[in-house]
């Protein structure tokens with residue numbers, strides 16, 4: 119009785135998990151368009167050509183009656199010579215899967231033959247030409263229980279309109295008559311073996327898909343969950359995949375205390391691939407990095423490096439500031455500590471991604487005997503925009519200082535005017551804190567893709583609530 123209740127309870131738990139999943143919005147969306155599929159199928163066909171070329175077919179023997187004469191024959195060493203796929207297409211079956219079609223294909227094979235009758239024995243070579251080959255394969259695309267993409271073979275049809283066999287070697291008309299008898303078994307062999315081979319290939323690809331990890335390690339701090347949360351949605355012109363898209367601190371898969379807002383990819387199909395990266399993704403990244411302490415930083419740099427102009431801050435420091443700090447610290451190295459007090463806030467608007475980092479900042483100078491001399495401390499709020507680039511299938515983010523607000527809690531230096539402090543602080547942020555944070559983001563965020571895929575000229579577009587990446591791709595076998 120108790121056991122049964124336990125089971126029922128477990129079942130309800132499972133159901134509720136399932137219901138939760140149905141309700142959840144994705145943090146990441148992937149769209150593969152017809153253009154992407156066309157490209158993929160083109161690459162796939164090249165692969166298939168190579169594979170048939172490499173294939174060694176089994177030899178087979180049988181017995182036939184030729185008029186009153188019984189003979190035994192063997193066909194061996196069947197190898198493909200040429201193959202043409204003039205009409206090949208891939209199309210989507212809305213709601214179900216993918217249809218691959220090859221029409222009017224032709225191929226020639228070489229084989230060795232031998233025959234044996236009570237009267238003669240002979241052997242030689244043969245050329246087998248197939249033409250008017252039509253193959254249609256349908257497979258379903260779905261999600262397995264671990265959230266990975268899965269391909270399920272559904273159906274395969276094959277028809278071969280013409281098989282021609284030409285013998286060489288046993289050069290008599292008898293043998294060429296015999297050639298006619300070889301057509302049937304060759305056709306039967308192909309009918310029996312081609313579709314099962316295709317089925318096997320799809321099963322192998324499915325097995326490969328299921329070895330893909332849904333968790334992708336970013337660096338020592340964080341990992342991304344790329345599992346599918348829904349079954350792939352197949353329409354007439356594209357496949358949409360909804361991925362979880364949560365960034366977790368390394369070794370802690372607790373979901374963040376917020377959920378993704380729904381968003382829709384624009385109805386575009388001129389790139390092969392679209393990736394929609396939600397604000398949720400960036401927020402979970404911010405929380406993960408915060409929990410991992412990535413925004414708590416301590417750095418020590420030579421005095422002069424804080425006062426160096428940079429590309430983005432060509433303005434020279436107000437001379438009084440340099441003097442003031444120099445007089446106080448005797449140009450000893452400066453140490454900065456920033457302790458973030460909350461996960462940086464992220465906002466994705468049309469045209470930009472901005473962050474707000476809050477924390478407690480302290481500055482010291484490092485004396486020659488390694489003891490620290492306090493300079494000042496206070497609460498800091500920094501607003502940045504994010505510069506994003508894609509390289510090697512990773513999203514790289516670097517922060518650019520926009521504004522900051524500082525409230526001084528303690529100071530060793532007498533900054534007679536607030537503008538002097540702000541001028542010094544802007545140096546500290548530009549040349550100290552922001553580069554240190556960017557250094558922690560330097561590894562980049564791996565985007566969902568397969569190992570052999572390379573993005574071609576990806577374009578980034580900031581939309582309300584999500585980042586859209588449009589790209590073509592190149593696949594190397």
Ligand SMILES: *[C@@H]1O[C@H](CO)[C@@H](O)[C@H](O)[C@H]1NC(C)=O
Pocket residue numbers: 152153355387388
């Ligand atoms: C893109 O979608 C439009 C309709 O939305 C369709 O007419 C067009 O053929 C599609 N283009 C490709 C390359 O699939």
Ligand SMILES: *[C@@H]1O[C@H](CO)[C@@H](O)[C@H](O)[C@H]1NC(C)=O
Pocket residue numbers: 165168169172
């Ligand atoms: C076919 O064989 C060649 C040479 O042995 C090899 O380089 C290639 O990878 C093979 N292709 C496939 C698809 O197995």
Ligand SMILES: *[C@@H]1O[C@H](CO)[C@@H](O)[C@H](O)[C@H]1NC(C)=O
Pocket residue numbers: 194195196229230242
């Ligand atoms: C086919 O026959 C030729 C000539 O007898 C022989 O050299 C060759 O090795 C055979 N090929 C195969 C694959 O059995």
Ligand SMILES: *[C@@H]1O[C@H](CO)[C@@H](O)[C@H](O)[C@H]1NC(C)=O
Pocket residue numbers: 367370371372373374405409
């Ligand atoms: C795991 O992450 C959650 C939320 O991000 C946090 O509340 C929790 O303290 C973390 N647990 C550990 C063991 O770090």
Ligand SMILES: *[C@@H]1O[C@H](CO)[C@@H](O)[C@H](O)[C@H]1NC(C)=O
Pocket residue numbers: 408409410411412414457458459
């Ligand atoms: C980062 O600094 C804050 C504020 O001092 C502290 O509460 C937090 O524990 C630190 N985080 C880590 C991971 O060290």
Ligand SMILES: *[C@@H]1O[C@H](CO)[C@@H](O)[C@H](O)[C@H]1NC(C)=O
Pocket residue numbers: 431433
């Ligand atoms: C740089 O100087 C110019 C002119 O003095 C000023 O308008 C601008 O705001 C300054 N920029 C920064 C980042 O301080």
Ligand SMILES: *[C@@H]1O[C@H](CO)[C@@H](O)[C@H](O)[C@H]1NC(C)=O
Pocket residue numbers: 438441442445
């Ligand atoms: C720095 O010290 C020099 C020499 O001791 C003095 O002349 C100057 O006024 C000081 N500057 C500031 C800004 O305190």
Ligand SMILES: *[C@@H]1O[C@H](CO)[C@@H](O)[C@H](O)[C@H]1NC(C)=O
Pocket residue numbers: 485487489
């Ligand atoms: C380090 O040097 C400073 C000034 O030179 C001195 O005030 C301080 O006591 C020294 N600290 C230690 C631990 O020796």
Ligand SMILES: *[C@@H]1O[C@H](CO)[C@@H](O)[C@H](O)[C@H]1NC(C)=O
Pocket residue numbers: 459497525526527
């Ligand atoms: C600094 O922030 C803390 C909370 O993080 C707050 O208690 C304190 O009043 C703030 N101090 C100033 C000067 O703003």
Ligand SMILES: *[C@@H]1O[C@H](CO)[C@@H](O)[C@H](O)[C@H]1NC(C)=O
Pocket residue numbers: 463465472473474499500501521522523
């Ligand atoms: C920083 O950004 C936040 C949110 O984007 C905004 O509410 C706040 O006003 C900004 N702060 C400053 C100092 O610009």
Ligand SMILES: *[C@@H]1O[C@H](CO)[C@@H](O)[C@H](O)[C@H]1NC(C)=O
Pocket residue numbers: 505506507518
């Ligand atoms: C943005 O990043 C790219 C690539 O790292 C860099 O070339 C560019 O200068 C950056 N833009 C700004 C404004 O920093």
